[in-house]
Structures are given as structure tokens and as C-alpha cells.
Amino acid sequence: MTQKLIVIGAGMATGRMLETLVDANADYDITLINGEPRGNYNRIMLSPVLSGEKTYAEIVTHDDDWYAQHGISTRFGCFVQAIDRKARTVTLATGEVLVYDKLVFGTGSNPFMIPLPGAHLDGVIAYRDLEDTERMMGLGPEHKCVVIGGGLLGLEAAAGMAARGVDVTVVHIMGHLMERQLDEAAGYLLRKALVDKGITVKCSANSKEILGKDGHVRALLLDDGTELPCDLLVMAVGIRPNVSLAQDSGLAVGRGIHVDDQMVTSDANILAVGECVEHDGAIFGLVAPLYDQAKVAAATLMGEDAQFVQKELSTKLKVTGCDLFSAGDFADGEGREDIVFRDPARGVYRRLVITDNVVIGVVMYGDTADSNWFFGLIRDKTDISDMRDTLIFGPAYQGGTPLDPLAAVAALPRDAEICGCNGICKGQIEDAIAAGASDLGAIKATTKASASCGTCTGLVEQVLAVTLGDDFVLPAAASICGCTDMTHEDVRRMIKSQRLTSMPAVWQECAWKTVDGCHVCRPALNFYLLADWPLEYQDDPQSRFINERKHANIQKDGTFSVVPRMWGGITTPNELRAIADAADKYAVPTVKVTGGQRIDLLGVRGEDLPDIWADLNAAGMVSGHAYSKGLRTVKTCVGTDHCRFGTQDSTGLGIKLEKELWGSWTPHKLKLAVSGCPRNCAEATCKDIGVVCVDSGYQVSIGGAAGMDVKETELLVQVASEQEAIDTIKAVTQLYRENAKYLDRIYKWMNKVGLDWIKERIETERAALVDRFELSQSIYRRDPWAEHARDKAQSYQPLANLSLEAAE
Amino acid sequence: MSNWIDIAPLSDIPKRGARMVKTALGCVAVFRTAQDEVFALNNACPHKAGPLAEGIVHGKSVTCPLHNWVISLETGEAQGADEGRVTTYPARVEGGRILLDRTFLRARTAA
Ligand SMILES: Cc1cc2nc3c(=O)[nH]c(=O)nc-3n(C[C@H](O)[C@H](O)[C@H](O)COP(=O)(O)OP(=O)(O)OC[C@H]3O[C@@H](n4cnc5c(N)ncnc54)[C@H](O)[C@@H]3O)c2cc1C
Ligand code: SF4
Ligand code: SF4
Ligand code: FES
Numbered sequence: 001m002t003q004k005l006i007v008i009g010a011g012m013a014t015g016r017m018l019e020t021l022v023d024a025n026a027d028y029d030i031t032l033i034n035g036e037p038r039g040n041y042n043r044i045m046l047s048p049v050l051s052g053e054k055t056y057a058e059i060v061t062h063d064d065d066w067y068a069q070h071g072i073s074t075r076f077g078c079f080v081q082a083i084d085r086k087a088r089t090v091t092l093a094t095g096e097v098l099v100y101d102k103l104v105f106g107t108g109s110n111p112f113m114i115p116l117p118g119a120h121l122d123g124v125i126a127y128r129d130l131e132d133t134e135r136m137m138g139l140g141p142e143h144k145c146v147v148i149g150g151g152l153l154g155l156e157a158a159a160g161m162a163a164r165g166v167d168v169t170v171v172h173i174m175g176h177l178m179e180r181q182l183d184e185a186a187g188y189l190l191r192k193a194l195v196d197k198g199i200t201v202k203c204s205a206n207s208k209e210i211l212g213k214d215g216h217v218r219a220l221l222l223d224d225g226t227e228l229p230c231d232l233l234v235m236a237v238g239i240r241p242n243v244s245l246a247q248d249s250g251l252a253v254g255r256g257i258h259v260d261d262q263m264v265t266s267d268a269n270i271l272a273v274g275e276c277v278e279h280d281g282a283i284f285g286l287v288a289p290l291y292d293q294a295k296v297a298a299a300t301l302m303g304e305d306a307q308f309v310q311k312e313l314s315t316k317l318k319v320t321g322c323d324l325f326s327a328g329d330f331a332d333g334e335g336r337e338d339i340v341f342r343d344p345a346r347g348v349y350r351r352l353v354i355t356d357n358v359v360i361g362v363v364m365y366g367d368t369a370d371s372n373w374f375f376g377l378i379r380d381k382t383d384i385s386d387m388r389d390t391l392i393f394g395p396a397y398q399g400g401t402p403l404d405p406l407a408a409v410a411a412l413p414r415d416a417e418i419c420g421c422n423g424i425c426k427g428q429i430e431d432a433i434a435a436g437a438s439d440l441g442a443i444k445a446t447t448k449a450s451a452s453c454g455t456c457t458g459l460v461e462q463v464l465a466v467t468l469g470d471d472f473v474l475p476a477a478a479s480i481c482g483c484t485d486m487t488h489e490d491v492r493r494m495i496k497s498q499r500l501t502s503m504p505a506v507w508q509e510c511a512w513k514t515v516d517g518c519h520v521c522r523p524a525l526n527f528y529l530l531a532d533w534p535l536e537y538q539d540d541p542q543s544r545f546i547n548e549r550k551h552a553n554i555q556k557d558g559t560f561s562v563v564p565r566m567w568g569g570i571t572t573p574n575e576l577r578a579i580a581d582a583a584d585k586y587a588v589p590t591v592k593v594t595g596g597q598r599i600d601l602l603g604v605r606g607e608d609l610p611d612i613w614a615d616l617n618a619a620g621m622v623s624g625h626a627y628s629k630g631l632r633t634v635k636t637c638v639g640t641d642h643c644r645f646g647t648q649d650s651t652g653l654g655i656k657l658e659k660e661l662w663g664s665w666t667p668h669k670l671k672l673a674v675s676g677c678p679r680n681c682a683e684a685t686c687k688d689i690g691v692v693c694v695d696s697g698y699q700v701s702i703g704g705a706a707g708m709d710v711k712e713t714e715l716l717v718q719v720a721s722e723q724e725a726i727d728t729i730k731a732v733t734q735l736y737r738e739n740a741k742y743l744d745r746i747y748k749w750m751n752k753v754g755l756d757w758i759k760e761r762i763e764t765e766r767a768a769l770v771d772r773f774e775l776s777q778s779i780y781r782r783d784p785w786a787e788h789a790r791d792k793a794q795s796y797q798p799l800a801n802l803s804l805e806a807a808e
Numbered sequence: 809m810s811n812w813i814d815i816a817p818l819s820d821i822p823k824r825g826a827r828m829v830k831t832a833l834g835c836v837a838v839f840r841t842a843q844d845e846v847f848a849l850n851n852a853c854p855h856k857a858g859p860l861a862e863g864i865v866h867g868k869s870v871t872c873p874l875h876n877w878v879i880s881l882e883t884g885e886a887q888g889a890d891e892g893r894v895t896t897y898p899a900r901v902e903g904g905r906i907l908l909d910r911t912f913l914r915a916r917t918a919a
Contacts, residue, residue: 514866
């Protein structure tokens with residue numbers, strides 16, 4: 001006797017199941033019910049429909065003819081409202097009641113809508129079905145759209161609309177796109193490709209509220225106060241299995257409808273397939289496993305023996321021009337090794353995660369031709385020990401050539417600036433080489449490139465090497481560290497010329513050999529990025545040495561020392577009392593006067609830092625940055641106020657300088673001093689920057705040191721007014737920030753570039769340098785103590801306290 | 809036998825960062841790599857007991873803040889020319905939470 005089969009949901013899973021049943025001539029009288037006013041179509045092809053690469057008609061998988069031909073009766077545009085499992089009936093929204101012998105759930109999932117204020121407004125949609133797609137297709141070039149969610153779906157929505165000329169902004173809460181499938185490096189490349197398509201991408205951005213006007217969406221408001229105007233807002237932040245009907249009918253439901261290996265639910269007559277299912281703790285959001293489920297369900301319905309087994313999954317992004325593949329697991333776990341391959345010139349990135357000689361995860365960007373092969377290695381758990389050396393290059397690879405460190409330079413366009421001082425770009429150097437120049441001297445003579453400060457020498461040599469090939473032997477230059485073959489100067493040049501504004505960008509474009517650098521290069525890169533892109537770059541605390549990360553000096557026993565700022569060395573009885581109180585309250589073992597005219601509280605426990613800072617802040621004191629590669633002190637003598645020899649107000653100038661310069665980050669620590677006359681009681685001539693006041697004005701000198709090396713400063717300029725002295729000092733500080741190698745004090749940098757070059761730049765570019773310095777200060781002249789005491793105090797405490805636990 | 813104990817959400821440790829867990833016998837440093845792996849090590853460098861939790865985390869290593877020894881988070885072994893080893897403890901992430909092994913943490917009492 002033919003049994004009655006009712007299928008709820010005409011989705012991708014049930015479509016495949018019906019095909020299998022029909023192909024096998026299964027003995028069922030089938031009714032298909034679907035909430036959407038249409039039958040089965042290929043939902044994943046909605047993205048190409050959105051971008052205009054396909055039409056809806058092309059993605060229909062089963063049309064009316066097909067259902068008719070196979071005797072499947074259909075109810076489209078109609079929801080199942082209730083199920084009576086005892087009577088074995090389903091009730092439709094129309095009131096119609098149908099009887100079944102077997103029932104299959106294929107209700108898919110519901111898009112998750114973040115319950116933001118304003119989420120109910122007209123124009124706030126998800127990306128799930130044809131209706132949503134049509135809403136997006138209705139936007140024209142004059143429209144703006146915001147997409148919340150930088151995952152697979154959100155990015156396809158964004159790319160689809162951008163292809164139609166819509167002004168799209170993607171807002172993503174995490175630090176990089178598709179963080180569940182991609183690592184930072186691949187995320188960076190993807191972001192770059194999307195930005196090239198005209199899409200604005202905002203990562204680490206938290207949505208706060210959806211703003212409306214007359215009931216329609218008008219803008220998205222972010223946590224930081226930014227308003228993003230939009231005509232349509234698409235939320236693509238995740239899905240939840242659609243289980244309400246199953247739950248109401250009393251089936252066992254967790255996150256999804258519970259099924260066994262045969263896809264049977266807690267009711268022997270009811271099966272479930274697709275995204276609505278939970279199998280062995282897992283739920284599913286990609287079609288590959290759903291198709292497996294569909295086949296198993298069909299077999300079960302036909303009384304055959306079949307089992308659903310969970311397999312590794314892979315992801316591809318269906319955005320033209322963004323070749324991206326990710327599979328397996330590259331996140332959690334121990335005992336894993338990475339093999340990373342970067343070819344910045346081609347925008348290619350590959351990463352394999354290996355454990356016990358088996359590949360368990362792969363991320364590929366740019367060239368995904370070999371993705372299936374790698375995926376096969378994961379699926380089959382192939383032992384790769386024999387091919388490990390060449391594995392990363394893919395299946396076709398025989399033998400091996402080492403990575404070319406010059407690739408980055410070769411990839412520079414002809415108009416990339418090589419020598420900043422003289423404005424010489426790559427093309428001019430290539431032309432000079434074509435005209436016969438074959439060494440650095442000849443390039444200097446004919447183009448002036450690298451003839452001034454010389455920081456670009458390495459780069460010019462590389463252009464020579466790339467252009468001349470074997471005819472030019474590259475002098476070996478020390479690279480930053482083992483993670484790269486490039487020197488500090490090369491990397492700084494790349495950061496500027498290629499507008500690299502994040503660390504993953506540098507790792508990729510400069511072909512870093514490690515996943516995320518090391519303790520040597522990361523602090524340097526962090527400084528370079530922050531100095532060059534104060535507005536765009538987000539400081540990375542995890543790339544800072546502990547002193548700067550915790551804003552206190554670490555001591556040999558792991559305690560810290562705290563030094564409040566004393567502007568120009570001046571303090572007050574109240575400040576001294578507050579310092580004394582703090583020393584008492586936090587049981588500070590040592591209170592010491594430093595070599596830079598300040599008071600050091602030594603031996604503070606890490607956990608107490610936020611509290612002691614809060615107390616010192618309350619007394620009006622801020623961090624002295626005694627730990628930083630930045631401005632430390634401005635030492636002063638008493639000057640005209642009290643001293644009989646004083647020619648100018650040295651203390652006043654010291655205070656002004658410290659107030660202007662504090663908080664600025666520099667390649668190494670920066671110490672200043674101002675003396676009121678040539679008797680030089682503040683010892684200004686052994687500081688990084690020293691000022692000696694004289695009758696006729698101010699002598700500004702630089703490049704002193706009194707540390708491992710002892711050096712006397714050299715005169716930079718003599719100026720008549722205090723303001724000129726301040727501007728000169730800002731300008732030279734900025735020049736040092738922009739050009740010096742990380743961890744070079746001013747005197748080392750000066751030895752490399754020459755005092756004359758510095759003089760010339762200060763003379764010709766002082767105003768511009770001051771402007772750039774001020775711009776950076778508008779962001780960094782802040783008290784880190786106050787910020788940490790307010791927002792981060794918790795992170796100074798232990799993560800957990802198990803002392804009682806272990807004592808049991 | 810393992811006996812996992814829930815310490816805190818993974819998000820309480822920044823990527824490429826570390827936090828300390830206090831136990832009756834000193835501190836254990838819990839590290840989180842860029843790839844969201846977690847590792848637990850004694851918070852004392854084999855060189856001069858530097859607090860490893862304050863170091864810079866890179867790849868699957870941490871650099872001690874005192875004198876830059878590089879310690880493998882997986883084995884606790886000092887890298888390169890340096891010699892020494894820090895005790896490591898089983899740690900893992902499950903459902904976004906950090907789990908440590910109570911049995912091992914207690915075992916250090918005996919050691
Ligand atoms: C735009 C887009 C792009 C995607 N791209 C990819 C991709 O590239 N690769 C990939 O693997 N996956 C992709 N996915 C995911 C994939 O489409 C889903 O995993 C798959 O469609 C789920 O199939 P399903 O049969 O479980 O449910 P669905 O295809 O969602 O079908 C469920 C159907 O059930 C109906 N229904 C629900 N409740 C009832 C009820 N009570 N009564 C009657 N009918 C009901 C719904 O109306 C719906 O039509 C994409 C998804 C979207 C939206
Ligand atoms: S440097 Fe000159 S002005 Fe300053 S305290 Fe010494 S003698 Fe007086
Ligand atoms: S001189 Fe050496 S020992 Fe003294 S405080 Fe400086 S670093 Fe420490
Ligand atoms: S204590 Fe760790 S390197 Fe010295």
C-alpha cells in the first residue's frame with residue numbers, strides 16, 4: 001500500500017531528498033509544503049542573482065513540470081501551523097488538514113536579527129530568500145546600504161550590491177573579516193579586495209542603534225558615535241535552526257531538531273534534514289552535509305540501511321575577484337605546526353595547519369586552484385611527512401626554488417616613490433639603469449636617489465638587483481629579525497609607499513615568514529605604523545613590551561615601578577603628600593629620586609597598578625612615561641626665576657616643552673633638558689635634545705647621550721624666540737619619528753643620515769613637520785593611567801584564583 | 809585521569825596575550841595565541857624566574873620580559889641556544905571557555 005509522505009519545506013536539503021526518492025521510484029504519495037511562494041531553488045545562488053551574474057529562472061532546481069511529472073502535490077506560499085503526532089496529521093495555515101504516514105522536516109533556519117533598537121524599522125532585512133534579494137536588487141547607484149556582518153553571507157550581499165553601484169558599508173564586530181574561516185592575514189587580503197571594489201569595511205565596529213525616520217531606516221549608529229546613513233540595512237550575522245514547529249509538536253529539540261544517524265527524530269515516523277537539524281551536538285550551515293543527510297533520509301524512508309557521518313567542511317566565497325578557500329580547523333588546539341606561504345606580488349596567501357604529520361586546516365587566498373587537493377589531504381588524513389618540504393606549493397610542485405625576497409620590490413609600480421628626500425620614483429631609477437647606470441654610485445650621480453639621507457639606499461639597491469638580475473650583487477644588509485629578509489629601512493619604505501596600515505598588511509606585502517612575527521619585529525612594526533598612520537592605525541598593546549603594555553617599569557622580581565609626571569621638574573607640597581600617601585597605602589618598599597628629576601615608586605605589585613594610578617590621578621598627576629619609547633622627561637635648571645646667571649626662563653620653557661611633547665611615541669626613549677645659561681646645570685648637552693638659553697636666544701642641539709654611549713650634542717640651530725625653539729624641537733622629533741629605525745636613539749640616527757641633512761629638512765619643512773607632529777599628538781597626548789584605571793583595571797587582576805581550590 | 813575546571817571565558821585574555829591564574833603554589837600563566845589556542849605554563853622563566861605572562865606572545869612562543877628568552881608554549885622548552893624548561897599544564901578551550909586540568913594543577917603541590 002502506498003504510504004503518504006509529507007515534506008515540510010522546499011529547501012536545498014529536501015530538494016535533494018526528493019530527487020533521490022524519485023530516482024529510486026520510491027513507493028510514496030508525496031506532498032511538499034513550502035512557506036515561500038515557490039518550490040525548490042538553489043538558495044546559494046542568490047548571491048550571483050544579486051550581483052546580476054544569474055537570473056532567478058536559472059537557479060530554480062525543480063519547476064512545476066517536475067513536480068507534476070513525478071506526482072508530487074505541492075502547497076507553496078503556505079506554512080504548516082501544527083502537527084498532531086497521535087492522529088498523524090498536519091494543519092496548514094489555510095486550515096487544511098493533511099494525513100501522513102511519514103513526515104520530513106526541512107524547515108531550514110531563521111536569520112538571526114540582533115535586537116538593536118530600531119531593528120523593527122522598514123528597510124531592515126536579512127539575507128535569506130528571494131524576497132530579500134529583490135529588496136537589495138531594487139537599490140540603485142544613488143542608494144546607500146549598510147551590511148552588518150562580515151561573514152560569508154554579509155560579504156556576498158555587499159559585493160552583490162556594490163556590483164550594482166550601491167554605496168555599501170560593511171560593519172563587522174570582529175577585528176578581521178570572516179574570522180571563523182580565515183586568519184588575520186587572509187582576512188587582510190580579502191578586505192583589500194573588497195575595498196578595491198568600492199566597499200567600505202569597518203572592522204571592530206559595534207552597532208548600537210538603528211535610526212529611523214517616518215518608520216523607515218535612515219542610518220546605523222555605532223558605539224563610537226559614527227552614523228552611517230543608509231536606505232537599506234542588511235543583517236547577516238548568523239542563523240538559528242527553525243525549530244518552533246518541531247518544538248510545539250513535542251519532538252526532542254536542542255539547538256536543532258534531534259536526529260539519529262538515520263535522520264529519524266524522537267518520533268519514529270518523523271525525519272528531519274537540513275539546517276533545522278542537530279546531529280551529535282552539531283548543527284549545519286553549509287549545503288555539503290545537508291546533501292549527505294538528504295540521501296540518508298531517502299534511504300531510511302525506503303527502508304534501506306544508511307548512516308549520516310559528519311565530515312570536514314570547506315568554505316568558498318562566491319564573490320568574483322576574491323578567490324578564497326578555507327577548510328578544516330586552524331583555530332583551537334595544541335601541538336600544531338603552521339606552514340605559511342606568501343607571495344605578496346601576486347596577492348597570494350596560503351597557510352596549512354599540521355598536527356602529527358596530517359593536515360588539519362587550510363586557508364588559501366588569491367590562488368585556490370589547489371584547494372581540492374589540500375581538502376583531500378585533510379579528509380583522507382594523508383600522512384604528509386614525505387612531501388612536507390614542498391607541500392605548500394601544491395600538487396604540481398616538483399623540486400623547489402626558495403622564495404624570492406626581492407618580490408616585494410619587483411612588485412612596486414613604476415610611480416612608487418623610492419627616495420623620499422629627492423622625490424625619485426622607481427621608474428626614474430629603472431630609466432637610469434636602462435641608460436647605463438649599474439651601481440649605487442651611478443644612480444646617486446644621475447638621479448640623486450639615496451644621495452641625501454640614505455635611508456632608501458637598501459631599496460635603491462634592490463631596484464638595481466631586480467632590474468639587472470645577476471649583474472648586480474646585493475650587499476647583505478641585516479634584516480629586522482628572522483621573520484623577514486627586509487631591513488628596517490625597507491619595511492618603513494614599504495609601509496609608506498604601499499600605504500600599509502596594519503600589521504597583517506605588512507606581514508603579507510613584505511612576505512613575513514612567520515604567522516605573526518616575533519618580539520623583535522612586532523614592537524618595531526607597531527611603532528612604524530603608529531608613526532606613519534596616526535589616524536588609521538590602531539595601536540596594538542600585544543606588540544608592546546610589557547613596560548608599555550602596562551605603563552609601568554617591570555623590575556627584576558616582576559614588580560613594577562611607578563613614576564608620576566613632574567612637569568619640568570616642578571612639584572608642589574600637595575603632590576608630594578599624594579605621592580607619600582600612595583607609597584604608604586600600597587606599601588611601596590622604595591621611593592627614589594630618578595636621574596631625570598622625578599620620584600620613582602619602586603616595587604608596586606602588578607595588581608595594585610590601576611589603584612595607585614587612580615590615587616595619583618586624583619591628586620592631579622599623570623603618567624610620567626618613564627617606561628616608554630617616547631618622551632620621558634624635560635630636565636630643567638632654575639633659570640631666571642631664581643638664578644643670578646639665568647638669561648631666560650628655562651623652567652618655564654621646560655614645562656611648555658613637556659606639555660607639548662608628552663605622550664608622543666618615538667623610536668627610542670627621548671630625553672630633553674633646558675639650561676638657563678651656558679653653565680648648563682640641567683646637563684642639556686648630553687640629552688637627545690638639549691636647549692641652552694643664551695642672551696640672544698636659544699641654542700637647540702641634538703644627539704647627546706649619557707647611557708651605554710656618552711656623547712655631546714651637536715648644535716642644530718640657534719633661534720631668537722621661545723616659540724621657534726619649541727617648533728624646531730617638535731619638527732626634529734617628528735623627523736626622527738618618521739625616519740629612524742626602531743631602537744635607534746637620535747645620535748645613532750644622526751650618524752646615519754648626517755646632521756646636515758637634518759638641518760636642511762628642518763629649515764625647509766619645519767611647518768609641515770610640526771603639523772604632522774600635532775596631528776599625531778591629537779591622538780596620543782593622553783594619560784594612559786587614567787584610561788587603564790577606568791577601562792582596563794580588571795585585566796590587571798589574576799584571571800582566576802585557585803589558591804583555596806588547590807589547598808583542599 | 810583528567811578533571812577539567814572552567815577558568816574564564818576565552819575573551820578575557822586578549823589574542824597574543826596572557827593572564828595569570830593564582831594557585832596555592834604560585835602562579836600559572838595562561839596564554840592565548842592569535843589562533844585562539846590556549847596554553848598553561850608555570851609563570852616563571854627558567855632563566856631568572858621572569859614572569860612569562862608579561863611577555864610578548866608570537867606564534868606558539870612567548871618571549872620573557874626580563875631578558876628575552878624565548879619559551880615554547882607547547883613544550884615549555886627554552887628555544888635557540890638557551891637551555892631550560894618550564895612546567896606545562898593541560899589547557900583547552902571548549903564552548904568559548906578556558907579549561908585547565910585540576911588534577912595536574914594539584915599534582916604540582918606534590919612535586
Ligand atoms: C544567500 C545565501 C548564500 C549561501 N551560500 C552558500 C554557499 O555558498 N555554500 C553553502 O554551502 N551554503 C550556502 N548558503 C547556505 C545554504 O543555502 C543553506 O545551508 C541551505 O539552503 C539550507 O537548506 P535547508 O534545506 O536546510 O533549508 P532552506 O533551503 O532554508 O529551506 C527551508 C524552507 O523551509 C520553509 N519553511 C520553514 N518553515 C516552514 C513551515 N512551517 N511550513 C512550510 N515551510 C516552511 C522555508 O520557507 C524555506 O523555504 C547560503 C545561504 C544563503 C541565504
Ligand atoms: S644653567 Fe645657568 S641659569 Fe640655569 S641654574 Fe645653572 S647657572 Fe643658573
Ligand atoms: S643602569 Fe642598568 S641596573 Fe641601573 S637602572 Fe639602568 S638598567 Fe637597571
Ligand atoms: S628571567 Fe626570563 S629571560 Fe631572564
